[in-house]
Amino acid sequence: xxxxxxxxxxxxxxxxxxxxxxxxxxxxxxxxxxxxxxxxxxxxxxxxxxxxxxxxxxxxxxxxxxxxxxxxxxxxxxxxxxxxxxxxxxxxxxxxxxxxxxxxxxxxxxxxxxxxxxxxxxxxxxxxxxxxxxxxxxxxxxxxxxxxxxxxxxxxxxxxxxxxxxxxxxxxxxxxxxxxxxxxxxxxxxxxxxxxxxxxxxxxxxxxxxxxxxxxxxxxxxxxxxxxxxxxxxxxxxxxxxxxxxxxxxxxxxxxxxxxxxxxxxxxxxxxxxxxxxxxxxxxxxxxxxxxxxxxxxxxxxxxxxxxxxxxxxxxxxxxxxxxxxxxxxxxxxxxxxxxxxxx
Ligand SMILES: [Zn+2]
Ligand SMILES: [Zn+2]
Numbered sequence: 001x002x003x004x005x006x007x008x009x010x011x012x013x014x015x016x017x018x019x020x021x022x023x024x025x026x027x028x029x030x031x032x033x034x035x036x037x038x039x040x041x042x043x044x045x046x047x048x049x050x051x052x053x054x055x056x057x058x059x060x061x062x063x064x065x066x067x068x069x070x071x072x073x074x075x076x077x078x079x080x081x082x083x084x085x086x087x088x089x090x091x092x093x094x095x096x097x098x099x100x101x102x103x104x105x106x107x108x109x110x111x112x113x114x115x116x117x118x119x120x121x122x123x124x125x126x127x128x129x130x131x132x133x134x135x136x137x138x139x140x141x142x143x144x145x146x147x148x149x150x151x152x153x154x155x156x157x158x159x160x161x162x163x164x165x166x167x168x169x170x171x172x173x174x175x176x177x178x179x180x181x182x183x184x185x186x187x188x189x190x191x192x193x194x195x196x197x198x199x200x201x202x203x204x205x206x207x208x209x210x211x212x213x214x215x216x217x218x219x220x221x222x223x224x225x226x227x228x229x230x231x232x233x234x235x236x237x238x239x240x241x242x243x244x245x246x247x248x249x250x251x252x253x254x255x256x257x258x259x260x261x262x263x264x265x266x267x268x269x270x271x272x273x274x275x276x277x278x279x280x281x282x283x284x285x286x287x288x289x290x291x292x293x294x295x296x297x298x299x300x301x302x303x304x305x306x307x308x309x310x311x312x313x314x315x316x317x318x319x320x321x322x323x324x325x326x327x328x329x330x331x332x333x334x335x336x337x338x339x340x341x342x343x344x
Contacts, residue, residue: 003125004323004342007060009047012324017062020127022073028082028132029073030090032123032320032344033143036066038151038177039266042331044118054112055119063327064124064342065092065117068146071135078132088135089149089303090123091296092116108157108292115290124323126344133293136300144317144341145303148181148310151339153291153299154264155181159189160295161288162237162262166190169230172211173251174241175202177339178264180313182239183211188302191237194229196222199335208312223254234259243267257281264288313339320344 003017023029041063043049051058067090074084082088093115095107102110116122116130138146155178164170170186172179175197183193187210195206196214203213212229219225227234234256240248243265251261252273261283277283291299303310315338318326323342330340 001126002320003062004064004320005060006045006063009059010045012045012063012327014321014324017125020125020129023075023129025075025077026131027075027129028071028078028135029127029129030069030088030135031072031127032064032067032069032125033087034068034147034344035064035123035342036144036147036151037327037330037340037342038066040065040118041327045327045331049118051119052112055114061117062121062123062125063117064122065090065115066147066150067092067116067123068138068141068143069123069128072127074132081137082132082135086137087139087141087143087146089138089146089296089300090116090130091134091136091153091291091293092122092150093290094131094134106292109289124320124342126320136296138300139304141304141307142311144314144343145307145310147341148313148339149296149299149303150291151177151181152185152303153296154178155185156299156302157291157295158182158239158262158264158288159185161286162239162260164189164191164237168192168237169235170194170237170239171196171226171230171235171254172239172241173247174265175199175206175213176241177313179239179241180205180209180338182241182264183209184306184309185302186237187211188305194226194235196226201335202338205313205338209309223250226254230256233257236260237262240265243269245269245271249273252277252283252285255281255283258283260284260286262286262288314341315339317341317343
């Protein structure tokens with residue numbers, strides 16, 4: 001079959017590779033339809049993400065973890081809600097099943113979890129074979145939209161971590177793909193959302209998701225402006241969807257006393273915070289990682305209800321044969337490329 005193979009850092013090439021293997025009991029053979037590209041794909045390609053040896057060698061690897069696919073072959077033991085010919089979104093991870101996080105149902109932070117496209121081969125290929133418990137039917141959603149279930153699921157999990165509730169004021173710092181997904185997921189919970197960013201085109205898309213927007217490049221004091229939007233005391237929940245120290249500091253300053261700050265942005269930076277911020281305001285500062293299976297199921301429903309909005313977040317589509325060009329274009333145009341989709 002054809003696949004985009006990441007052979008070493010910064011080298012992704014189309015190649016003929018062995019066909020996906022026949023499914024073992026508990027598995028299914030899938031035909032890839034659409035794969036969304038995201039920041040973690042870029043970081044894997046450049047070699048910034050380094051996997052542990054538990055999962056075998058890092059390269060070569062077939063990337064791609066935001067996936068819509070058709071079930072091509074099921075075993076007789078498959079659960080009854082799955083059928084051959086069905087379109088599914090793929091929950092991309094598996095926990096080790098043995099650690100503390102796995103034992104309390106939080107395989108999404110298992111230190112040895114395995115993500116498709118990072119630790120094991122992913123979906124930038126014509127076919128792949130996966131366990132059936134990673135497959136979530138999405139009805140007749142368009143494939144490129146169904147591939148958005150995975151990023152929305154990260155937002156659903158983050159919104160769960162932040163306990164976002166009906167009628168709350170929520171500020172999302174950063175209007176990239178995850179910021180937009182957070183806006184959609186928080187609004188689904190009945191919250192009112194303010195999206196903050198420096199890039200006008202991203203704020204314009206934010207308006208389409210139903211958020212209020214604040215152009216941080218046009219104001220002296222982002223914290224004061226966002227607090228005024230919240231009604232004076234500060235929003236109940238602030239999401240950092242950037243991963244930059246000053247933005248995390250803004251989130252902690254901005255949130256109301258007794259509020260919640262959720263860190264979604266990924267980075268190796270260190271951040272300096274006043275210890276008194278935590279004691280004086282009794283805020284909850286929460287981390288969030290990729291989604292759990294429960295969030296994935298809800299995400300599939302949210303994507304179904306918001307398909308029109310989500311279609312506007314897709315910047316460009318490329319065929320599988322041009323997957324290397326697709327990721328190169330996305331990495332070269334970080335502001336313009338909100339979501340680039342590869343279609344098999
Ligand atoms: Zn992703
Ligand atoms: Zn585990």
